[in-house]
Amino acid sequence: MMNSNLARLALSAVLALAPAGMTAERAHAVEPGTVELTFQVGERRGAIMVALFDSEAGYDKNAPAHATRVPVGEAPLKAIFPGLRPGRYAAKSFQDVDSDGAMNANMFGIPTEPIGFSNNAPPRFGPAPWQAAAFEVGVEGAAQTITLR
DSSP states (O other): OOTTHHHHHHHHHTOOOOOBBBOSSSSSSOOTTTTTEEEOOSSSSSSEEEEEEEEHHHHHTOOOOOEEEEEEEESSSSEEOSSSSEEEEEEEEEEEEEEEOOOOOOOOBBBBSSSSEEGOOOSSSSSOOHHHHOEBTTBBBBBEEEOOO
C-alpha cells in the first residue's frame, strides 16, 4: 500500500509545471542531451503530469529538476526534456484523468489515477525507489516508455 503522502508529494511535484513534450523508448534517434519519455495510457482523457529528477535527494524530497504537463490526445504521448547534462535521472508521473490538477487517492492514500515511474519501476509502499527508477542520460540523450497503471 502507498502512504497518504504520495498524493501530496506528486501534487507538489507538478504544481510548478511548464508546458513541454515527452517520450520514451528509443525507437528513433534522440537529440543530444535530451530525455524523451513516451507514455502508454489506458484512457484517453486528462493530462500526464511528469516530474524529472536529477538526484536521489531531489527524488526523495520530491523536488524535481524539471516538470511538465502533457495533454492526453493523439498518440504518441511524449514529454521531451532538452538540454540536460549527462548523469542519472528518474521520472515520476501520473495521469490526471479528471483534469483537476491533483493526483487523486483513496482514503488509504493509494492513487486512484494511473501512475508510473521511469524504468516502469513498481511502487513500493509509496513511489518506486530511486535505485529502481534511475536511468543514465549520456551525451547522446535517453529515451524510455512508461506504462501508467
